[in-house]
Amino acid sequence: MNVEEYVDLATLNFRIDNFRWDSIESGNAVTTIHAKHIQRRKLMMPGSKMLCFVRYFGYIIGDYVPHGAPVGEFYLCLRAIVSIVFAPFVVREQMTYLSMLIMEHHEMYLKLFNSPLKFKHHMWLHYPDLMLQLGPMSKLSSLSLERHHRPSTHMARSINSRVNLTKTVMYKLQLQLCARLRSRKGLTFSLVGPTVCLHVEHLENYQLSSLFITNILLFNILHIITYFLCRGPRFTVHGTSNKWLFS
Numbered sequence: 001m002n003v004e005e006y007v008d009l010a011t012l013n014f015r016i017d018n019f020r021w022d023s024i025e026s027g028n029a030v031t032t033i034h035a036k037h038i039q040r041r042k043l044m045m046p047g048s049k050m051l052c053f054v055r056y057f058g059y060i061i062g063d064y065v066p067h068g069a070p071v072g073e074f075y076l077c078l079r080a081i082v083s084i085v086f087a088p089f090v091v092r093e094q095m096t097y098l099s100m101l102i103m104e105h106h107e108m109y110l111k112l113f114n115s116p117l118k119f120k121h122h123m124w125l126h127y128p129d130l131m132l133q134l135g136p137m138s139k140l141s142s143l144s145l146e147r148h149h150r151p152s153t154h155m156a157r158s159i160n161s162r163v164n165l166t167k168t169v170m171y172k173l174q175l176q177l178c179a180r181l182r183s184r185k186g187l188t189f190s191l192v193g194p195t196v197c198l199h200v201e202h203l204e205n206y207q208l209s210s211l212f213i214t215n216i217l218l219f220n221i222l223h224i225i226t227y228f229l230c231r232g233p234r235f236t237v238h239g240t241s242n243k244w245l246f247s
Contacts, residue, residue, distance in 0.1 A: 087138065105124075
């Protein structure tokens with residue numbers, strides 16, 4: 001591995017523990033990295049935390065890496081690839097740039113780590129063509145479904161018997177779903193942001209929206225909120241014209 005050491009593990013963990021995560025990424029805050037993870041060259045963290053770590057790694061210890069250092073250039077290339085791949089929308093002109101970034105990333109990977117490329121690196125080469133045909137990869141990602149994977153793994157570890165383990169987990173999940181359906185309780189908002197009352201006639205495009213809004217609202221009054229917390233995660237809409245509307 002042809003990489004100079006600019007920061008030790010203790011400093012990295014200190015920066016991670018004292019880093020101020022924003023409200024959106026607070027649930028994906030990176031935990032302490034152990035020495036065994038460095039020795040195995042494998043960080044043990046969920047995909048959402050790994051994505052958060054890649055996005056903010058430059059802000060955490062970027063001041064320790066000299067300008068123009070090969071490892072710094074490698075991270076910037078990877079960061080640019082992640083930004084394009086996980087963007088909510090893309091343009092066709094970016095696909096040529098993405099192809100160049102992926103080729104540059106693979107070349108630097110071979111020089112810095114003295115390790116052959118993995119299969120996932122080969123799959124990266126197809127991303128530009130797939131995004132031209134199917135749109136942004138963020139709309140096709142299964143990352144949001146991984147939040148349902150952790151309860152299953154915790155449940156499997158708590159089961160003493162290893163006979164038909166997947167069947168036992170399946171039964172437990174079905175019982176949880178039955179209990180939820182029998183309770184007849186939906187998702188509750190634990191905290192709601194600032195609320196503003198607005199008459200429906202003051203909305204933009206009122207003539208168009210009044211065809212269906214006035215039939216479901218009481219006294220034609222809307223309560224507009226900027227964010228709300230629901231069972232942990234915080235849901236928000238960026239911009240001033242796109243707010244959550246509740247009657």
